[in-house]
Amino acid sequence: MNKNQILEILKNLLRIRMTELKISVEYSKQKMRCPVHLSIGQEAIAAPLKVLLTKKDIVVSGHRAHAHYIGKGCNLEKFIFELYLKEKGFSRGKAGSMHLFDKKNGFYGSSPIVANSIPLGVGMGYYNKINKIDNVVLIFFGDGATEEGVFYESLNFAAIHNLRVLFICENNFYSVYSNLKFRQPHNRKISEISKSLGIYSIKENGNDIRITTKTLSKALNFIKKNSKPILIEYSTFRFVEHCGPNKDDHLKYRNQSELNYWMKNDPIKIMYKFINNKDKSLLHKFKRNFNNELNSIFLKAEKLKYPKESVAYTNLYNEKS
Amino acid sequence: MRKVKFHQAINMALEYSLKRDKSMILYGLGVSDPKEIFETTINLQKKFGSQRVFDTPNSENALTGMGIGYGMMGGRVVMTHQRLDFSLLSLDQLINNAAKLFYTSDGKFSVPITIRLIVGRGWGQGPNHSQALQSLFAHIPGLKVVSPSNPNNAYHLLISSIFDNNPTIFIEHRWLHNQEGRIDKIYKPKKIKSFEKISTGRDLTIVCNSLMTIESIKANKILKKNKIKCDIINLLSINPLNLNVVIKSVKKTGKLIVCDIDHGHISISSEIISSVASYRKNIFKKKPIKISMPNYPTPTGPSLTKNFYPNFINIIKSSEKILNRNIKIPKNKLEEIKLHDIPFKNYTGPF
Ligand SMILES: Cc1ncc(C[n+]2csc(CCOP(=O)(O)OP(=O)(O)O)c2C)c(N)n1
Ligand SMILES: [Mg+2]
Numbered sequence: 001m002n003k004n005q006i007l008e009i010l011k012n013l014l015r016i017r018m019t020e021l022k023i024s025v026e027y028s029k030q031k032m033r034c035p036v037h038l039s040i041g042q043e044a045i046a047a048p049l050k051v052l053l054t055k056k057d058i059v060v061s062g063h064r065a066h067a068h069y070i071g072k073g074c075n076l077e078k079f080i081f082e083l084y085l086k087e088k089g090f091s092r093g094k095a096g097s098m099h100l101f102d103k104k105n106g107f108y109g110s111s112p113i114v115a116n117s118i119p120l121g122v123g124m125g126y127y128n129k130i131n132k133i134d135n136v137v138l139i140f141f142g143d144g145a146t147e148e149g150v151f152y153e154s155l156n157f158a159a160i161h162n163l164r165v166l167f168i169c170e171n172n173f174y175s176v177y178s179n180l181k182f183r184q185p186h187n188r189k190i191s192e193i194s195k196s197l198g199i200y201s202i203k204e205n206g207n208d209i210r211i212t213t214k215t216l217s218k219a220l221n222f223i224k225k226n227s228k229p230i231l232i233e234y235s236t237f238r239f240v241e242h243c244g245p246n247k248d249d250h251l252k253y254r255n256q257s258e259l260n261y262w263m264k265n266d267p268i269k270i271m272y273k274f275i276n277n278k279d280k281s282l283l284h285k286f287k288r289n290f291n292n293e294l295n296s297i298f299l300k301a302e303k304l305k306y307p308k309e310s311v312a313y314t315n316l317y318n319e320k321s
Numbered sequence: 322m323r324k325v326k327f328h329q330a331i332n333m334a335l336e337y338s339l340k341r342d343k344s345m346i347l348y349g350l351g352v353s354d355p356k357e358i359f360e361t362t363i364n365l366q367k368k369f370g371s372q373r374v375f376d377t378p379n380s381e382n383a384l385t386g387m388g389i390g391y392g393m394m395g396g397r398v399v400m401t402h403q404r405l406d407f408s409l410l411s412l413d414q415l416i417n418n419a420a421k422l423f424y425t426s427d428g429k430f431s432v433p434i435t436i437r438l439i440v441g442r443g444w445g446q447g448p449n450h451s452q453a454l455q456s457l458f459a460h461i462p463g464l465k466v467v468s469p470s471n472p473n474n475a476y477h478l479l480i481s482s483i484f485d486n487n488p489t490i491f492i493e494h495r496w497l498h499n500q501e502g503r504i505d506k507i508y509k510p511k512k513i514k515s516f517e518k519i520s521t522g523r524d525l526t527i528v529c530n531s532l533m534t535i536e537s538i539k540a541n542k543i544l545k546k547n548k549i550k551c552d553i554i555n556l557l558s559i560n561p562l563n564l565n566v567v568i569k570s571v572k573k574t575g576k577l578i579v580c581d582i583d584h585g586h587i588s589i590s591s592e593i594i595s596s597v598a599s600y601r602k603n604i605f606k607k608k609p610i611k612i613s614m615p616n617y618p619t620p621t622g623p624s625l626t627k628n629f630y631p632n633f634i635n636i637i638k639s640s641e642k643i644l645n646r647n648i649k650i651p652k653n654k655l656e657e658i659k660l661h662d663i664p665f666k667n668y669t670g671p672f
Contacts, residue, residue: 030669030670033444033445033622033623033662033670034444034445034447034621034622034670034671035445035446035450035670035671035672036671085445085621085622085623085624085625086622093620093621093622093624093625094447094448094620094621094622094625095447095621096445096447096621096622097445098447098449098450098621099447099448099449099621111449112447112449112450113406113407113409113410113449114379114407115379144378144379145379147378147379147380148379148380148381148382148410149380149382149383149410150410175350175379176350176351176354177351177354177355177356178350178351178354178376182376183377183378183379184378243671243672244670244671251355252355253354253355306622306623306624307622307624307625308624309624309625309627309628311620311625312615312617312620312625312626312629313615313617316616316617316618
């Protein structure tokens with residue numbers, strides 16, 4: 001990977017964080033009237049996508065999908081406009097934060113129903129296989145999704161058909177307020193489950209951008225070379241509440257030592273530790289510019305028109321022949 | 322008794338039932354988390370222990386089947402879903418097992434489980450957090466489908482559902498959770514009540530349930546001011562569906578409006594109208610009217626949902642049509658529905 005590509009990944013990391021922070025600040029104005037599940041803290045897993053994937057590689061995701069959408073280099077304006085539920089959003093306000101799409105850029109959907117998009121990604125992989133298309137499908141989901149039956153059924157199918165699918169589990173140890181230890185046996189790794197289902201699996205630190213970049217890139221190469229699925233379980237942590245813009249640690253469902261540990265391992269902090277001064281100043285400049293870009297997108301979003309009511313009653317069926 | 326909120330009434334019914342039947346378990350995602358299913362399960366784990374009241378993995382289908390098995394052994398079960406939409410993962414267990422085991426075992430196994438389904442509305446709930454789907458469940462022979470509309474009937478209906486020996490879908494509208502009212506004392510669990518008469522009149526019959534009952538009551542205040550007297554029938558149970566009271570009422574009024582919280586096509590509201598229409602003689606003086614959600618997925622944005630969810634204004638407009646006269650709506654009432662996507666003034670989302 002060349003220097004520019006690495007820098008682009010670091011910028012992307014900041015791009016996701018800054019966008020999510022901006023959403024969290026603006027959200028309280030009640031202009032984005034839809035539930036949002038922010039990715040703050042989990043950005044390092046998605047940041048490399050823009051550089052490592054082509055537009056034709058496909059991403060699908062769940063409720064916490066902003067990072068994957070931005071990370072893949074999808075249309076930022078249309079995304080923010082959609083959060084504002086405006087006419088110029090990618091689905092003209094029908095979708096909001098919980099149903100993201102950008103077909104042109106290879107983002108084929110996210111769903112608020114836990115584990116719901118995992119089999120869709122597998123189906124896309126199967127289509128690619130029998131049509132001899134060698135693009136990869138990336139399927140993002142949380143630790144909680146691995147408790148649904150459809151997770152096992154999907155992995156099994158991908159394994160027996162040797163699909164070019166990369167399953168990415170973002171294990172942030174919680175499903176809403178419920179710790180993994182109340183939901184799954186202690187010491188059983190998610191990556192061990194997938195391994196025993198016949199899928200090559202690894203477990204990695206999801207907060208160090210160097211590690212996520214390396215493992216994602218290796219996994220993509222492996223998939224392309226061997227035409228076999230892989231699962232990566234990344235450990236990571238969500239910094240704000242499950243759904244919404246605020247902190248919720250006053251509810252005390254996560255203990256202080258855990259919080260301290262992960263705050264120390266903030267993906268942005270880790271990144272700043274290893275870059276040199278020259279890159280630092282480049283990133284600083286990027287931040288200034290991107291901040292301006294964000295401000296103007298959000299301002300524009302506020303001013304834009306809402307879709308006409310009749311838009312609600314369009315595109316139920318495709319009757320084109 | 323003192324006034325309580327709807328969510329407290331649910332909590333009291335659960336507590337009563339857990340006390341009364343030591344075999345009863347209560348579970349579902351969030352049952353013992355800090356928000357305690359919109360406070361409906363507050364303190365229950367503390368009072369009854371984590372064996373009987375517990376949070377679960379994200380495994381709706383398996384846990385529904387688990388509850389069915391527990392029920393077949395003779396235990397009582399309440400499972401909750403924070404949104405009806407999430408329960409759709411469990412349709413296999415509900416439809417293929419829960420609804421059929423008493424029948425296929427020819428009465429040897431019963432399934433005394435109650436599934437609480439919370440229906441969302443407004444504020445960006447969108448296509449996967451606002452489905453009411455009462456008609457889908459009511460379509461299945463062997464499932465009972467009930468829904469309360471206020472704290473008192475919520476309390477009694479939930480207890481009746483829990484102590485009913487059959488799988489019962491308890492549809493609980495999120496926008497009812499803040500309703501306030503008094504609760505009648507309970508002596509022992511009674512059979513599931515099929516309806517409640519809310520008001521009596523000769524001009525018009527309104528059939529409704531759940532949140533649409535609240536909207537009907539709002540409409541009724543305006544109708545009354547316009548000297549229109551209505552029979553309002555709140556259906557507590559839609560399966561089994563007992564329509565005797567509706568037929569009796571339409572015989573008197575000749576005019577029927579049915580309000581549905583769900584999509585109106587191929588629905589419980591269609592069923593009610595067709596049943597009344599196929600009564601042995603024609604009792605309609607005017608064509609009946611159905612008020613419901615459109616035959617579309619719910620959009621997310623506020624400009625798109627403006628007229629998506631039915632409310633009391635739809636009832637007034639339909640009354641004008643069926644009665645063929647103008648009805649004056651006070652200005653402040655029209656103001657009220659401008660905030661169409663929130664349940665009360667200071668609501669800030671998200672669920
Ligand atoms: C089938 C289903 N059950 C429950 C929910 C409610 N819910 C929304 S997100 C979520 C947590 C899922 O946890 P995880 O997969 O670990 O993702 P995270 O939020 O941690 O990113 C739950 C339970 C849902 N949306 N769908
Ligand atoms: Mg999680």
